Structures are given as structure tokens and as C-alpha cells.
Amino acid sequence: MKEKLIIITGPTAVGKTSISISLAKRMNGEIISADSMQIYKYMDIGTAKVTETEMEGVPHHLVDFVKPDQQFTVADYKDNATKIIQYLNKEGKLPIVTGGTGLYINSLVYELNFVDVPPNQELRDELESFAVEYGNSALLDKLRGIDPIAAGKYTENDIQRIVRAIEITTLSGKTYDEYGSNFRVPNERYDLLMYCLTMDRQKLYERINKRVDVMLQLGLVREVEMLMDMGYGKDLVSMKAIGYKEVMEYLEGNENYEDTVEKIKKLSRNYAKRQLTWFRRDKRINWIDVEEYESKDDIVEYLVNDINKHIY
CATH class of the missing domain: 1.10.20.140 (Histone, subunit A)
Incomplete structure (x- = not known):
């Protein structure tokens, strides 16, 4: 029997975390992160890492478990996530992979040679x-x-x-x-449903801009200062993440604050655009325009019904 697997993806700031947590509570599920930056310890604000309160008691896997100077490859992700998916299926839990790192998701749903x-x-x-x-x-x-x-x-x-x-x-x-000639050969191991959340591009960009402002209010600059004090420098893959690299440039006196903020917003918007382009390649994805629903609960209700219809 195939293992059950749900994917909830979409661009940054579209609302994946909240919806996936509500879905997990309804479907006896647990969440496996597919975010290449939320894996790192100490990097909380700039990655919009889910908090203990936001989790609402739902177990989250592959979040906050690697130090910023530790190497973690796509192959490592695939190995870890595959074992968790297998375990959850055996325990009668629904694995819900949630995040916007396309390569992480593809490592699970395709046979990827290049890893x-x-x-x-x-x-x-x-x-x-x-x-x-x-x-x-x-x-x-x-x-x-x-x-x-x-x-x-x-x-x-x-x-x-x-x-x-x-x-x-x-x-x-x-x-x-x-x-990677097998890049588009589906992994037949899973009874798979994939959903990508989306919304009007301009409204998404407004949400991204607001999220950056909130990150700065919460102390993103202090977080980067702390990481630098701990010895984590700009040469690390982790510190090249959007927000961290730009704030580090600001702290080193290479950029003024206002330009730094605008640069983070612009890079975040560009990243969201690339995410949407990436996921449009996969014809198995069910697209959900969040604006077509009156509330988050309505979106979750649709997901519950669709999952029950197709894999239960």
C-alpha cells in the first residue's frame, strides 16, 4: 500500500503555516517543514519560523535543528523527510509537508538523480x-x-x-x-495530493512588504547582530538568506537602513515570483486562490473534503 502524503506549498507570506496547522488538527496530521531556512537554529525572525504558540500543539518536523554553520543538503532533507513520512504513516498520522522550497519538495515527489x-x-x-x-x-x-x-x-x-x-x-x-534527466519522473511511492496557495500578485506583494516591516519591528537587526556575535559570518549558506545578508551589509556600514529595507522587500517579492514559476511546472498541483474563500476555515474545509475524497 502506498504511503499517504500531502503537500501544502505556495509563495512566501501567502499563509501556508496557518492553513497547514488547521488542516493537521482536523486530519490527525503532523507537519514536515519544506523550508530551507527554517531548518537553522537561532534564525527565527528573518525566516518567519513557526512559534510554539502558533503550532497549537501540532508536532513540527525538520524545523530549528541545524546550526547555521552546519551543512545540510537536499539529499539530507530527502533522507530525513522520507523516514518521517514512513513513520507517520505507520502511526496512522497524516504527513503534511509544508513550505516553499521547491527543491525540497521535488526531492520527495520526483526521482531526483542529482541529489x-x-x-x-x-x-x-x-x-x-x-x-x-x-x-x-x-x-x-x-x-x-x-x-x-x-x-x-x-x-x-x-x-x-x-x-x-x-x-x-x-x-x-x-x-x-x-x-537530473529524471527530474520530472514522479516518485510512485506515495498516495500524493499537492496544493499550492496563491493570491492576487499585487496583494501578495503588499503582504510581503508588511511581513518585512513586522520582522524589523520584532528585532531582525538584533537577531543578525546576535548571529554575528556568535561567529556566524557572511560566507555561510545560512547567512546568505534574504534579510540576513542585507542586514549584515547594513551593520557593516555598506548600506543605509532605508535602502536595506527596500532591498529586502524587493528580493522577497522576486523570490515569491520565482516560487510561483517553479510550482507551475507541476501539473499535479491543485491551485487554491485563497481570495476565493471567505475565511481560512473554508479553505481548510475544502482541503479536508478533497483529501477524504481522494486518499481515504
Whole structure:
């Protein structure tokens, strides 16, 4: 018998956390995070990490368990999440994977070959140093020279992904697409339902802008100061997250406060746009426009009925 699996995804600030928690309470479920930044300890405000109060007693997995200087790959995520999904199914619980990191979600719902290419820290350090010395655009040009198709998927701000694409091509001798030729082969292990929350683009952007303001009010600058005092520097993958990198630049005197705030908002909006583009590729996803429902409870009611109809 196939294992049950529910995916709740969508762009940043659309309301995934609240809806997934309400759904879990209705369906005897537990939540597995699919957020590549909420895995890190001490990074709470800038990642909009779910709080103990917000959890409402619903167990959350793969949140707040890796130190900012620890390596955690997509392969690590797949391994951890797969074991949790298996365990929850055996216990009669419904696993609800919630988050907006597309690669994490794809590692579960597709047969991804490229996660088997192990990370090479020496090469990563070399590439990141190259970007610091010559600029992000120069690093993107380097990828463009060996894999123009992969390069066309990224902007110069996608340092992590650019480095990984160069790493895969360098270590495997194949392009990113060639090595990940099974990128769109579905994983048949699961009785799967996928939902992507969405809303009017302009309203989403307004929510994102407001979320950034709230993060700053809650103490994002103090949080970054604390991380810097703990010895976590800008060279770390974790500290390149939107919000953290920009605040660090501000604290180092390289940017003024107002420009920093606007930059965080702009990068967050751009990220949301890329998330939506990513998930549109998967035709199995059921799209839910949250504005078409009068309340969160109505959305949850729809999800409960749809899940019961298709996998119970």
C-alpha cells in the first residue's frame, strides 16, 4: 500500500503555516517543514519560523535543528523527510509537508538523480570566493560557459543554486539537466495530493512588504547582530538568506537602513515570483486562490473534503 502524503506549498507570506496547522488538527496530521531556512537554529525572525504558540500543539518536523554553520543538503532533507513520512504513516498520522522550497519538495515527489552528487566544500569555497572577488554576475557567466540552459534559470542573486549547478557539472561531467534527466519522473511511492496557495500578485506583494516591516519591528537587526556575535559570518549558506545578508551589509556600514529595507522587500517579492514559476511546472498541483474563500476555515474545509475524497 502506498504511503499517504500531502503537500501544502505556495509563495512566501501567502499563509501556508496557518492553513497547514488547521488542516493537521482536523486530519490527525503532523507537519514536515519544506523550508530551507527554517531548518537553522537561532534564525527565527528573518525566516518567519513557526512559534510554539502558533503550532497549537501540532508536532513540527525538520524545523530549528541545524546550526547555521552546519551543512545540510537536499539529499539530507530527502533522507530525513522520507523516514518521517514512513513513520507517520505507520502511526496512522497524516504527513503534511509544508513550505516553499521547491527543491525540497521535488526531492520527495520526483526521482531526483542529482541529489546523489555529493557536495564538495573545497570547490564551493573556491566558487564563493570567486563571486566575492569578481561579483555574482561573473559567477553566473562561469556557469553560462559550461551550462547555458541552467544559467538561464537563475539570476545573479541565486548564488547557492549557481554554485550547486557548477558543482554538479564539474563533478559529474554532465550538465545540470543531463544529470537530473529524471527530474520530472514522479516518485510512485506515495498516495500524493499537492496544493499550492496563491493570491492576487499585487496583494501578495503588499503582504510581503508588511511581513518585512513586522520582522524589523520584532528585532531582525538584533537577531543578525546576535548571529554575528556568535561567529556566524557572511560566507555561510545560512547567512546568505534574504534579510540576513542585507542586514549584515547594513551593520557593516555598506548600506543605509532605508535602502536595506527596500532591498529586502524587493528580493522577497522576486523570490515569491520565482516560487510561483517553479510550482507551475507541476501539473499535479491543485491551485487554491485563497481570495476565493471567505475565511481560512473554508479553505481548510475544502482541503479536508478533497483529501477524504481522494486518499481515504
